[in-house]
Amino acid sequence: MVGGKSSMKYGSSALVESSLKSQNFLIRHFHEIILRGDLKYRAPLAIAILSVAFQQYGYWNSPGDSESSLGVYFSFLLCSVVLSAFLSLFALTSRLGIMMFIAIAAIDFIPRWTSLANHTYLALWAIPIAVLFKEWWKSDLYSLYLRYTFVIVMFAAFSQKLLAGTYIDGSYLYYLGSHGTLTERMFSFACDSTFDVPCGFIKFISIFILLWQLSVGILLWWGVRSLVFLAIEIGFLLGAGLYADEMNFQVLNIALLCIVFRAGMPMWLLATCITLLFIDRYSISHLLNLMVQHAV
Amino acid sequence: MPSNSKTLKFVVIAALILHTLWIVNHLRLVATNQINPWKLGGYGMYTVPLPKVALILVDLRNPDAPRRIDPRTYSVTRYRKMFAFTNIDRAFRCAHIQSEALKALFEENPQFRGNNLGLLYMEDKFIQNPVSVKRVSQGSVAITWIDNDFFDFTSEFCGSQKTGRVALP
Numbered sequence: 001m002v003g004g005k006s007s008m009k010y011g012s013s014a015l016v017e018s019s020l021k022s023q024n025f026l027i028r029h030f031h032e033i034i035l036r037g038d039l040k041y042r043a044p045l046a047i048a049i050l051s052v053a054f055q056q057y058g059y060w061n062s063p064g065d066s067e068s069s070l071g072v073y074f075s076f077l078l079c080s081v082v083l084s085a086f087l088s089l090f091a092l093t094s095r096l097g098i099m100m101f102i103a104i105a106a107i108d109f110i111p112r113w114t115s116l117a118n119h120t121y122l123a124l125w126a127i128p129i130a131v132l133f134k135e136w137w138k139s140d141l142y143s144l145y146l147r148y149t150f151v152i153v154m155f156a157a158f159s160q161k162l163l164a165g166t167y168i169d170g171s172y173l174y175y176l177g178s179h180g181t182l183t184e185r186m187f188s189f190a191c192d193s194t195f196d197v198p199c200g201f202i203k204f205i206s207i208f209i210l211l212w213q214l215s216v217g218i219l220l221w222w223g224v225r226s227l228v229f230l231a232i233e234i235g236f237l238l239g240a241g242l243y244a245d246e247m248n249f250q251v252l253n254i255a256l257l258c259i260v261f262r263a264g265m266p267m268w269l270l271a272t273c274i275t276l277l278f279i280d281r282y283s284i285s286h287l288l289n290l291m292v293q294h295a296v
Numbered sequence: 297m298p299s300n301s302k303t304l305k306f307v308v309i310a311a312l313i314l315h316t317l318w319i320v321n322h323l324r325l326v327a328t329n330q331i332n333p334w335k336l337g338g339y340g341m342y343t344v345p346l347p348k349v350a351l352i353l354v355d356l357r358n359p360d361a362p363r364r365i366d367p368r369t370y371s372v373t374r375y376r377k378m379f380a381f382t383n384i385d386r387a388f389r390c391a392h393i394q395s396e397a398l399k400a401l402f403e404e405n406p407q408f409r410g411n412n413l414g415l416l417y418m419e420d421k422f423i424q425n426p427v428s429v430k431r432v433s434q435g436s437v438a439i440t441w442i443d444n445d446f447f448d449f450t451s452e453f454c455g456s457q458k459t460g461r462v463a464l465p
Contacts, residue, residue, distance in 0.1 A: 169424060
């Protein structure tokens with residue numbers, strides 16, 4: 001009986017010990033695999049994928065489809081993109097998340113290639129290629145690829161604005177000042193709208209934007225990776241997003257720039273980006289109007 | 297694949313070259329007014345307002361007095377689906393309307409069978425001086441019925457013309 005008790009005692013303590021061991025193993029692995037420091041280096045890609053989900057939300061949630069079977073299909077696509085963003089956060093599942101994103105792109109984005117927003121094109125050039133790298137967040141080559149992708153984007157944006165001629169003479173921003181959304185009218189105070197001709201201030205802002213995009217392209221081409229430069233560019237992107245009332249493209253750019261600069265995404269920037277994506281869902285103009293109505 | 301292998305470098309360089317070629321072609325197509333700058337993957341969409349392309353159906357039975365047809369009396373769902381993979385919302389603004397799409401339009405709206413019709417595409421055009429937006433025609437399709445089973449059409453976009461004959465079952 002005594003021997004039986006002791007063997008039972010021994011058995012239960014072994015059980016406790018083994019369960020403690022497995023608990024420690026899980027905690028250690030949770031810490032090492034999931035919460036390890038390099039999570040902040042994978043967060044930018046998760047945010048980039050999430051920005052695509054928010055960008056597509058309007059299309060997937062169009063009222064015409066919400067009551068049909070397409071509504072279920074589109075909800076599935078939305079959940080899949082969010083899940084792929086989540087999976088891309090962790091070292092073990094990051095490539096799986098990117099593969100999921102590629103599958104969704106092949107099923108839903110590519111067939112709509114003529115109606116996709118230009119933002120989605122940038123995401124398609126930038127994100128899927130990460131799947132080729134075993135640990136993309138440690139790869140100099142992937143970071144270099146994104147750097148040159150941004151060089152192309154900046155030079156293209158500069159060239160397009162130059163060719164259109166509507167930034168050199170300030171006519172586009174002047175037009176937005178009187179016909180744009182609430183936020184796009186922020187510079188309307190500077191010009192007299194009775195003449196239908198842009199004033200000097202609007203011309204200055206337009207040409208500044210043009211030159212800024214060219215400068216960013218050149219600096220990235222040269223390989224400038226100063227965090228001050230990143231901070232100024234993030235500030236510029238947020239300003240542009242606020243003006244155009246279009247935050248998901250800016251969040252995509254910010255996230256990808258974090259990979260270019262190998263700076264990772266600190267928690268405050270991560271929280272800011274997620275907040276901006278939710279704000280963008282309703283649009284800044286809409287929220288401002290609501291606030292004004294509420295105040296009145 | 298090792299992260300610095302030759303294959304990987306080749307793929308990365310190829311993707312960058314392809315991206316550059318895509319953008320150069322996009323710039324060319326925008327400069328020659330062949331595409332909507334907001335679409336097809338360029339990075340200069342904030343240069344002109346959205347063109348807001350709209351389709352208007354016009355009754356041409358009396359050519360001297362064309363009459364706009366009430367949009368509540370017809371459907372263009374199947375007609376639009378014909379462009380689902382090729383030209384949604386006329387991103388390629390100079391592309392001609394194909395005979396299959398016109399066939400789908402009459403199959404969806406049998407009440408128009410035998411009626412001479414005009415399909416008019418309108419869009420916003422940005423004017424720099426004085427700064428304004430003007431609603432202009434992007435192009436049109438004129439449909440003339442020969443008998444109850446055949447019609448001729450002339451599609452006109454960006455100064456180019458395409459004609460054809462369509463048989464309906």
